[in-house]
Amino acid sequence: MSDIPSAKGFDSTLSLLRNPYGFIPDTCRALDTDLFATRILLQKTICMTGAAAAEVFYSEDKLVREGSMPGRIQKTLLGEGGVQGLDGEAHRHRKQMFMSLMGTERIAALQGISLHMLDNYAPDWAAADKIVLYGELREILTRAVCAWAGVPLPEAEAKTRTAQLTALFQDAGAVGLKHWRARLSRHSLERWAERIIGQVRDGSLQPQKENALHVIATWSDLNGELLTPKVAAVELLNVLRPTVAVSVFIVQAVHALHQYPHWVQKLKDDESRLEPFVQEVRRLYPFFPAVAARVKSAFEWRGYRFPEGCRVLLDLYGTNTDPRSWDAPQEFRPERFRDRAKNPYDFIPQGGGDHHLDHRCPGEWIAISQMKAFCGYFVNSIDYDVPDQDLELDTKELPPLPKTRFVMSDVRLKN
Ligand code: HEM
Known part of the structure; x- marks a missing residue:
């Protein structure tokens, strides 16, 4: 058995922070390996990349x-x-609880509510000189997911809840003030969600049976008991937060429409191209760099020993752009998804493996459905200009977006 190759230096936390999407794949390439050992936050960590590692x-x-x-x-x-x-x-x-929310009809319902909200927002966009797309999308998606989940959202709270849900995914990895903003947001959102769960349980709020709020408030754990109010609140936020985070993928998709403008006409001509287009956005635009696990009991892989308890990081972005799985991986080529055989380990922007059995994201179909609907809307239902601005994605920020948050101007409604 040989030693796992090691990264240079005693601890790689800074290198990872400086280059969150490149650190694991670049180090693997430099060491000509799929895995290496290092320390992250002083803890021994094995970093891995590629489909076999996944x-x-x-x-x-x-x-x-x-x-x-x-x-x-x-x-x-x-x-x-x-x-x-x-x-x-x-x-x-517990995963069954989430999977039970992901039926085709429920996903179509969320799409329908979201498109209806878009229709309500678009006239205001047309009346304004310009809009900041990311901010508008986050608010639309907060309203849409609350309506879909059966969560009451008084008008006066809409902006605050949008900002708090955003802080959870946008400020989580930050340091200093932003990190504290995320902590405070979690505290406030959990109290809010616990209160609403309590209202369902005491009958003063009666969402529909198919609403996520109802499913979570009435779900029994393996021990046959209801989830504690705190855990039920965490799980309700596990639906609300990431559904709002799809706004990042939608901005990235609109960014791709701007970068590769011939795709606007292609999508207008044939809506079956929407799916490969958004899949390519999910593959190539960075979102979560990696996921973490721990070695259950010592095992061996490819002649290397994984010691019990050791933390393991799987590189998501590098796996999605691994040249062993993808031709010209840095090129934006939606056609590659046209007739590609599905493999649960080589295309993992939202985790890999099986949705029911593993930790793979249950919200993958929501992300795809929402991205397709919004892209369809942006190419078919409105015209807009993209004024001069710095559209480079800031990969120091997680998830990366243009600093301007994508400004659109002179929005015109088409019908
Ligand atoms: C898990 C990404 C949207 C709910 C995950 C994981 C990733 C991810 C990387 C971890 C996979 C792992 O640990 O192996 C994303 C991205 C999204 C998104 C980039 C787009 C913005 C959603 C949506 C929902 C959702 C829309 C629900 C409505 C969850 C839940 C888990 C999860 C509950 C935990 C699953 C488990 O531990 O079994 N997601 N997700 N996500 N996601 Fe998503």
Whole structure:
């Protein structure tokens, strides 16, 4: 058995922060390996990239999630006690709760509500000189997901809840003031969600049976008991927060329409191209750099020993752009998705493996459906200009967006 190749230096935290999407794949390439050992936040960590590594990462007998997430991410992005930190039977049971929300009709309902909201916003866009797309989308998606989930959102709270939900995913990885803004947002959102869950349980609020709020408030855990109010709140936010975060993918898709303008006409001509277009956005535009797990008990892979308890990071972005799986991986070529065989490990912007059994994101179909609907709207229902601005994605920020948040001007309604 040989030693896992090591990254240079004692600790790689700074290198990872400086280059969140390139650090793992670049180091692997430099060392000519799929995995290397280093320290992140002083903890021994094995970093891995590529489809073969993803397959190992998603083997439940080898890696587990309990205790794998840094505390600062739990206190902001994810919360404590949610599905992300469960393993085995407890995970599979809780995961069913999320999967039960993802039927085709429910996803179509969310799309319908969102398009209706877009229709309500568009006349105001047309009346304004310019709009900041990201801000508008986040507000539309907050309103849409609350309506869809059965969560009451008084008009006076819409902007505050939008800002708080955004802080969870946008400020989680930050340091200093922004990190504290994310913590405060989580605190306030959890109190809010707990209150609403309580109202469902005492009958003073009666969402429809198919609403996420109803499903979560009445879900029994493996022990046959309702989730505690705190855990139910964390899980409700596990639906609201990422659905608002799809605004990032939508801005990235609109960015791609601007960068590759011949795609505007292609999408107008044939709407079956929407799906490959948005898949290519999800592949090539960076979002989450990596996911974390811990070695359950020592095992060996390719002659390397993974010691029990060691943290393992799987590189998502580098796997999506791995030249062993993708021709010309840095080129934007939606056609590549036309007749590509599905592989659960080589295209993993929202995690890999199986949706029901593994930690793969249950919201993948929502992301795809929303991106398709919004792109369709932007090419078919409105015209707009993109004024001069710096559209470079700021990859120091997680998730990366243009600093301007994508300004549109002279929006015109088409019909
Ligand atoms: C898990 C990304 C949208 C709910 C994940 C994971 C990633 C991810 C990387 C972790 C996979 C792993 O640990 O192996 C994204 C991105 C999204 C998105 C980039 C687009 C903005 C959504 C939506 C929902 C959702 C719309 C729900 C409505 C969840 C949940 C988990 C999860 C509950 C935990 C699953 C588990 O631990 O079994 N997502 N997601 N996500 N996502 Fe998403």
